[in-house]
Each structure stands twice: as structure tokens, then as C-alpha cells.
Amino acid sequence: MDEDVPVQLLDPLRHLTYGRHAVDHATQVRLAGRKDVDLLGLARQRGYQCVVTNDHGQLDDPEETRAIARSGLHHVRYSQRHEGRRGLCFALGALIAALPSLLDDLDRELGQRLLRVEGLDPSRKRYLMVDPALNPPAYWPRRRR
Numbered sequence: 001m002d003e004d005v006p007v008q009l010l011d012p013l014r015h016l017t018y019g020r021h022a023v024d025h026a027t028q029v030r031l032a033g034r035k036d037v038d039l040l041g042l043a044r045q046r047g048y049q050c051v052v053t054n055d056h057g058q059l060d061d062p063e064e065t066r067a068i069a070r071s072g073l074h075h076v077r078y079s080q081r082h083e084g085r086r087g088l089c090f091a092l093g094a095l096i097a098a099l100p101s102l103l104d105d106l107d108r109e110l111g112q113r114l115l116r117v118e119g120l121d122p123s124r125k126r127y128l129m130v131d132p133a134l135n136p137p138a139y140w141p142r143r144r145r
Contacts, residue, residue, distance in 0.1 A: 002053035040071040078117035
């Protein structure tokens with residue numbers, strides 16, 4: 001994980017990929033503070049196969065794009081399109097939901113891949129709310145009169 005990915009994401013991702021993939025953060029393996037061009041080569045030298053980043057501008061920079069290509073690393077990017085804690089929740093939720101199957105798919109690929117994780121739509125609620133007094137579900141105990 002690049003240093004722009006919140007370190008708090010490590011625990012859920014490590015849990016979801018336990019025993020199948022090692023998930024490390026740049027700050028924990030002494031790669032933080034380095035320019036991306038240098039970081040990519042070092043990550044490959046250390047045996048990493050994939051980098052996850054929130055730096056959506058990397059592919060707009062020709063030097064960084066060449067460094068990604070030279071590294072041979074899979075490049076996974078996601079974006080936080082909405083501000084604040086709510087935006088962070090939607091971005092991280094999308095990444096947590098995508099990463100386990102994304103890594104499984106990458107295990108079957110023979111060459112380098114570039115991936116963009118699709119964000120969750122904050123205009124669509126991710127839950128259903130029921131008022132059991134007005135519309136009790138079938139499992140809800142009936143009130144006695």
C-alpha cells in the first residue's frame with residue numbers, strides 16, 4: 001500500500017487475505033517519503049507484486065507511468081471522490097469489497113495489469129430501514145392487544 005492509503009485499512013485487508021497475500025504499508029516497510037518513481041523499483045526488488053494507491057495523478061505523469069511499466073508491478077488505484085469522513089468510508093468500502101477478488105484474479109494473470117477500483121455511489125443507500133411499528137417484518141413478534 002502506498003503511503004496515501006490510510007494505514008487503518010491494513011487490518012481489514014490483512015484479515016480478508018490472511019494466508020494468501022501479504023499486505024504491507026509503505027510506512028511500515030521503510031518506503032514512506034520516497035518519490036513514487038523510486039518506490040516502485042524498490043517495491044519490486046523487495047518481492048512485492050502489486051501496489052495500491054490513491055494517487056490518481058500517477059498515470060498522468062509520464063515519468064511515473066514509465067516507472068510503473070518498468071517495475072512490472074500490478075497497479076491498483078482507487079479514488080476518494082467525496083470529501084470528509086463519509087467520502088473516506090465510501091472509498092475504503094469499495095477497496096475492501098474489491099481487493100480480495102481482485103487479488104484472486106491477479107493470481108491468474110501472467111503479465112502486469114492496471115486496475116481502477118470503482119467507487120461506491122453515495123447517493124444510493126447501502127441499507128434498508130424498517131419501522132417495525134408501522135411495517136413489521138415477518139420475523140418480528142406480533143403485539144398482543
